[in-house]
Amino acid sequence: MATKTTVRNPKGNPSGKGGKEQRYTVDEVERALRNSLGNVSIAATVLKCERQTIYEYMERYPDRLRPIRGQCRADIADIAEGHLLVAVRSGKEWAVSQALRLYGKYIDVGESLDITSDGAPIVQSAPAVTFNVSFVKSRFKKEDA
Known part of the structure; x- marks a missing residue:
């Protein structure tokens, strides 16, 4: 069983906002968000946590995690538009x-x-x-x- 590494904030304490210890690394949350195409509910299910946990990570690391949802939505729109074009051409x-x-x-x-x-x-x-x-x-x- 793999052990979780705790992300430490710049002062060295193993906590984020509110003094709670982080259960997941930022990489794990990022990977879950990308794999779920930015869907917070699916990312939370994959990580076996509450949606609020994902939102808290997004607040803690806004520069890294918030843009993922917008990027994924753009990807979904591109995929849908591609399928529409294929259907039009056929x-x-x-x-x-x-x-x-x-x-x-x-x-x-x-x-x-x-x-x-x-x-x-x-x-x-x-x-x-x-x-x-x-x-x-x-x-x-x-x-x-």
């Missing part, structure tokens, strides 16, 4: 619709859009514009190398 109509909702503001296409595929409505909203999904699909298909 012609999934739900993905095309979602991509238009997400990126429509950049191409002046938004919620006031009727998306149709071969004349059958897929998404009903304000009837400002009719957009053919086949056209959009063709724009997102992978180009042959």
Whole structure:
């Protein structure tokens, strides 16, 4: 069974704020946060502690631990966006619709859009514009190398 090393604060006492001895190293908490993609509940479960313990470490070591959650959220968004792009390229109509909702503001296409595929409505909203999904699909298909 591995022994826990106690992190000592700069004055040499084995305590953090409030005089409590630290049960985990900062590396262990950091690893748990990264492996759980910044989810404090999962990190606490992995370390077999309360969520409050993770939050206390984040308060004690803000420069090292707080940025992890933001970095992980950005990673999750990148992964989700990549999957959405794959679905759009494969012609999934739900993905095309979602991509238009997400990126429509950049191409002046938004919620006031009727998306149709071969004349059958897929998404009903304000009837400002009719957009053919086949056209959009063709724009997102992978180009042959």
